Amino acid sequence: MKNSLNEVLTDENVIKLETVKPFLNNKELQDNLSAFLLNRFDENIKSFEKYLPDIFQKFVNYLPVRKFKFFCTDNGIPNLVFADNNEILYKYIDPILFCKIQVETWLKTKVNQIYFTEEEDLYGQFTLKYNNPIAKLVSALKQQTDTPSIQECQALPFTTVFGIGLGYPLAEILEKIEIDNLLIFEPNCDLFYASIYAFDWKNLLEYSFQNNKSINIFTGFQINSFHQVLDDFFRIRGNFQIGCFATYIHYQSHEIRNILDLFNQRIKIINFSTGFFDDILFGLSHTCNTLLNKRKFVKNASLPQKYKNYPVLIIGSGPSLDKDLPFLRKNQDKALIVACGTAIDSLYHAGIHPDFYANTERVPEIVQALSVINDENFFDDIFIMCTNVTHPHLLSKFKHHAIFGKVDEPYYMRLCEFLDDFVRIQYAQLMSPLVGNMGVSGILHLGFENLYLFGLDNGKKQGQQKLHSQNTVLYNQIGHKETTDYNELNHLVPGNFGDMCQSGVLYDESRESISYLLRKFQDKNSEIRCYNCSDGAFIQHTLPLHSSDVADDFDAKEQLDKKDFFNYLTNVRSFYLKVNEQTVNNIFKTQTFKKICNEIKEKFSFSYSTKKECLVNIYVLQKFLVTTCENKENEFYVTLIMGNIQMTLISIINLLYLEKNEIQCLKKIKKIIEIFNDFLTEAPDIFDYIPNYIMGRHRDFFKNGKLGKDMPHCKAPLLPPEPSILKNKFDDPVKHFVKRYG
Numbered sequence: 001m002k003n004s005l006n007e008v009l010t011d012e013n014v015i016k017l018e019t020v021k022p023f024l025n026n027k028e029l030q031d032n033l034s035a036f037l038l039n040r041f042d043e044n045i046k047s048f049e050k051y052l053p054d055i056f057q058k059f060v061n062y063l064p065v066r067k068f069k070f071f072c073t074d075n076g077i078p079n080l081v082f083a084d085n086n087e088i089l090y091k092y093i094d095p096i097l098f099c100k101i102q103v104e105t106w107l108k109t110k111v112n113q114i115y116f117t118e119e120e121d122l123y124g125q126f127t128l129k130y131n132n133p134i135a136k137l138v139s140a141l142k143q144q145t146d147t148p149s150i151q152e153c154q155a156l157p158f159t160t161v162f163g164i165g166l167g168y169p170l171a172e173i174l175e176k177i178e179i180d181n182l183l184i185f186e187p188n189c190d191l192f193y194a195s196i197y198a199f200d201w202k203n204l205l206e207y208s209f210q211n212n213k214s215i216n217i218f219t220g221f222q223i224n225s226f227h228q229v230l231d232d233f234f235r236i237r238g239n240f241q242i243g244c245f246a247t248y249i250h251y252q253s254h255e256i257r258n259i260l261d262l263f264n265q266r267i268k269i270i271n272f273s274t275g276f277f278d279d280i281l282f283g284l285s286h287t288c289n290t291l292l293n294k295r296k297f298v299k300n301a302s303l304p305q306k307y308k309n310y311p312v313l314i315i316g317s318g319p320s321l322d323k324d325l326p327f328l329r330k331n332q333d334k335a336l337i338v339a340c341g342t343a344i345d346s347l348y349h350a351g352i353h354p355d356f357y358a359n360t361e362r363v364p365e366i367v368q369a370l371s372v373i374n375d376e377n378f379f380d381d382i383f384i385m386c387t388n389v390t391h392p393h394l395l396s397k398f399k400h401h402a403i404f405g406k407v408d409e410p411y412y413m414r415l416c417e418f419l420d421d422f423v424r425i426q427y428a429q430l431m432s433p434l435v436g437n438m439g440v441s442g443i444l445h446l447g448f449e450n451l452y453l454f455g456l457d458n459g460k461k462q463g464q465q466k467l468h469s470q471n472t473v474l475y476n477q478i479g480h481k482e483t484t485d486y487n488e489l490n491h492l493v494p495g496n497f498g499d500m501c502q503s504g505v506l507y508d509e510s511r512e513s514i515s516y517l518l519r520k521f522q523d524k525n526s527e528i529r530c531y532n533c534s535d536g537a538f539i540q541h542t543l544p545l546h547s548s549d550v551a552d553d554f555d556a557k558e559q560l561d562k563k564d565f566f567n568y569l570t571n572v573r574s575f576y577l578k579v580n581e582q583t584v585n586n587i588f589k590t591q592t593f594k595k596i597c598n599e600i601k602e603k604f605s606f607s608y609s610t611k612k613e614c615l616v617n618i619y620v621l622q623k624f625l626v627t628t629c630e631n632k633e634n635e636f637y638v639t640l641i642m643g644n645i646q647m648t649l650i651s652i653i654n655l656l657y658l659e660k661n662e663i664q665c666l667k668k669i670k671k672i673i674e675i676f677n678d679f680l681t682e683a684p685d686i687f688d689y690i691p692n693y694i695m696g697r698h699r700d701f702f703k704n705g706k707l708g709k710d711m712p713h714c715k716a717p718l719l720p721p722e723p724s725i726l727k728n729k730f731d732d733p734v735k736h737f738v739k740r741y742g
Contacts, residue, residue: 015073015093020081024071033072037197044201051205055217064190070197078166078198089165089191096168099250103172106248107151114242114267115142115654116647123363124699124707124719125278126686127644130679131651133714134672138654141668145658150177150246153657157181157615158241162260163250165191167199173248174204180619181214181237187255189220226262227512230270238622239270239646243653265508275410276643277683281693282362283389284411288584288691290388290403291419295395296574297388297403298426303447303573307565308527311335311450311557314439315354317343318457320535321469325350327547327554328454329740334557335452336565338385338443341369341435343455346471348373351740355562356402358439359386359394360432364696365725367393369480372473372730378737383569385442387431388412391695400566402574404428404442410639418587421577430513433506434458440514440530444521446573449528452550457536458511459489459503477730494538497546501537515540584691594684596628596637600645601680604673611656614669618649641683648676671713678711685709696722 023029048056067083077096080089092098116135121128150156155178164170164186173179186192195201208215214237218229234241247263249256313328313335315321321343328337332352339347339354347354357379359366370379384390384398387406395401405412405427415422431441436456443451460467467489468475489502493511503511518541522528531550532542603624606617625642629635652669659665686693686708689701699719702708706716 015079015088015091019073019093020071020088023073024069024081029072029074033070033076033078037070037078040200041197044196044199047202047205048196051209052215052217055219058189058219059193059196062189062193064193066190068190068194070194080166080194080198089194095166096172099165099168100172102250103169103176103248106246107176108149109246110147111150111153111156111657112242112245112247112267113147113654113657114650115139116651121707121717121720122723123278123695124702125276126679126683126708127276127278127647129707129717130675130714131644131647133675134648134651137668137671138651138658141655141658145660148657153244154178155180155612156244156246157653158237158245159183159248160245160263161185161248161250162256162263163188163191163253164195164199165250167195167201169248169250170199170204174207179213180615181241182208182216183233184215184217185256185259186217186219187253187259192217192219226259227266227516230263230266234270236626238618238625238649240618240622240649240653242267242270243650244657262512265505265512268505269509275639276647277641277686279362280410280640281686281690282695282698283406283409284588285689285691285693285698286362286391286695287388287409287411287415289392289694290390290395291577291579292581292584292691293392293395294576295403296401296570296576297405298446299573299575300424300426301573304568307568308447308449310448310560310565311452311554312338312443312448313452313454314338314340314358314436314443314456315343315347315454316340316436316439316456316534317346317469317472318455318534318536319460319464319466319469320457321346321455322471323535324454324533324547325352325471326742327551328352329742331554331557332739332741333559333562334554335560336448336562338439339382340439340456342468342472342475343435344370344382345372345473346455346469348375348378348737349471349473349734351738353378353737353739354382355566356383356385356439356442357398358435358442359384359390360435360438362389362391362695364391364393365723366391367397368725370394370397371726372732373737374732374735375737381566383566385438387428387438388425393696400570402442402446402569404431404445406431410636414587414636419577419579419583421575424575430517432513434510437510437513441517444517444528449525451528451530453530453532453534453539453542454547456514456532456534456539457501458507458539459493459501459537461495461499461501461535462492473730473732477728477732480725480727495536496532496538496544497535503537507537511537511539514542518542581691588687588690590684590688592633593637593640593687596634597641597680597683599628600625600638600641601677604645604677604680608666611662611665614652614666615656618652621649640687641680644676644679648672674713678714682708682711
């Protein structure tokens with residue numbers, strides 16, 4: 001028995017075309033192989049029809065794009081050769097032996113674990129009140145324990161396979177390790193089709209479904225749909241799967257590398273996509289406040305043709321902005337200008353007046369960021385472009401509002417159900433994670449077709465020191481920190497004009513969201529153009545152009561009638577809803593939420609005597625959550641705390657695979673459950689503060705200076721001091737805004 005890949009990859013084991021020809025010419029051998037393959041395909045395709053009908057429909061009459069021919073040597077194991085270049089798929093006499101050794105090597109690698117660490121509480125958040133003690137428990141164990149190998153685990157809740165070839169590695173993997181949820185990505189449809197002839201899918205499918213194992217197969221899909229595939233999977237199966245998982249790569253290709261990169265990026269942030277209790281309550285209260293204060297929302301309508309071709313300059317505060325300031329000064333009256341986040345600071349100090357200020361955040365410190373601008377009148381003619389979760393204090397800073405609906409908030413559809421006019425609001429997709437996303441999304445959803453990006457660097461070019469424009473006072477003079485753990489620059493990506501750009505997870509997600517949104521809009525409207533003039537990271541579906549490349553075009557443009565457009569936006573395209581406080585209060589029922597919390601608490605307090613029982617009970621809890629969400633009324637209340645539930649389950653999964661002593665492991669898990677049950681007990685009390693649980697002002701509900709109550713297994717921490725991003729005093733010489741053109 002060979003015991004390493006090096007032993008398999010010796011000259012005598014490598015198969016060449018000259019070696020294959022005698023077998024291809026052996027009629028009896030190939031006839032027997034053909035009969036075997038046809039019989040196996042017939043059995044497999046019937047099994048797909050029974051268990052995975054989507055796969056059946058796709059491949060029952062499939063015609064390969066690249067022609068191939070099966071063959072076998074005297075060992076009888078199917079292999080194939082491609083007709084166009086005589087390339088052999090498995091270049092070894094025994095493909096199954098090769099796969100076996102590859103899998104055995106993989107089994108010795110470490111599992112992947114996403115886990116949480118203690119986090120500083122800047123605001124007073126119940127999520128951190130309860131999760132920090134849990135994270136502390138897991139972190140202490142992690143410091144003392146090595147991450148286990150895949151074979152040490154013996155069983156895993158979740159494994160992803162990238163590429164299956166003819167399917168042979170699947171048999172080897174499942175023979176060695178028990179997998180509860182198997183996710184298979186094979187971008188090459190031809191190979192998957194070939195595997196239906198060669199591999200025993202019938203046996204695998206029967207085993208999976210008879211033993212309540214989940215198997216999900218995705219073939220030949222578009223990369224742009226990958227996020228949705230993952231999100232749908234975790235929504236049903238639970239984010240807790242990422243507490244311990246393995247990734248197997250059978251072969252390398254450009255498509256697999258792309259999918260793997262997306263997978264690794266998405267998996268790091270998958271649990272944050274659900275939202276957490278505090279964020280949801282803050283966003284809900286901000287939305288209610290916005291409704292009650294009669295702020296204007298953007299109406300779902302088409303943009304008149306005369307405005308569609310207006311050039312729109314969407315501006316971020318990346319370091320490349322500085323070199324384009326002369327162009328922007330000169331042409332600021334010939335285009336609509338969107339200042340994304342701190343770009344408004346840069347533009348103010350450069351003498352450029354924006355028409356829109358794009359914001360995505362719900363935190364109160366944004367008002368502090370704007371306080372670096374001395375001239376209060378500067379904001380009078382600027383529309384804030386944002387979503388319904390924006391902090392009320394920030395909205396009050398502006399006289400004009402263009403508020404979009406944030407449709408992915410858990411309460412959004414509930415408001416549509418109870419407030420007739422809420423459905424008339426224009427929602428904006430993919431307006432996060434960064435303010436540049438809000439700028440691009442808002443402008444596209446308004447209906448504009450001619451976009452230019454400046455200073456949307458999504459990182460910084462290699463060799464640059466600063467992450468923001470030199471004209472941004474907040475970072476350069478006030479001393480606000482440029483980087484955090486969330487936007488750490490830890491890898492390189494292609495630059496917009498060549499070279500490489502330092503980037504990070506959030507910047508990657510920002511670029512992908514812009515790219516996906518542009519493609520989606522361009523598929524519907526081929527007139528949409530997006531020119532990326534930023535000297536930062538390359539963004540797909542944009543055209544890289546220097547400002548000098550478009551200078552002549554702008555020289556020929558006339559000034560825009562901005563007053564006419566703003567009259568349209570104010571009086572035609574936006575509206576406020578007639579809502580009173582009693583209407584809002586009737587939408588949200590604390591007693592219903594309390595009932596749901598008690599039901600979840602009862603399910604959460606599962607009994608177990610082994611690790612395996614604990615894992616089985618987690619699956620039972622997840623199924624209960626999914627089933628409960630099938631009821632429309634219950635779905636809203638479950639979703640309020642779904643992120644917190646999954647975060648807690650991730651920590652439990654961490655413990656199941658880190659703590660080798662079963663008795664100690666179960667004791668620690670019991671402690672986690674007790675802490676989380678305290679959260680479920682206190683959560684309805686906090687929910688009762690809706691619709692007045694406004695971020696920052698929520699402190700007023702806690703008169704004793706502590707975050708809520710002391711609970712049996714979790715004491716209430718002191719409320720932190722109110723955060724300030726203004727670190728240094730600065731006597732800004734720009735007391736009043738002056739528009740500059742030179």
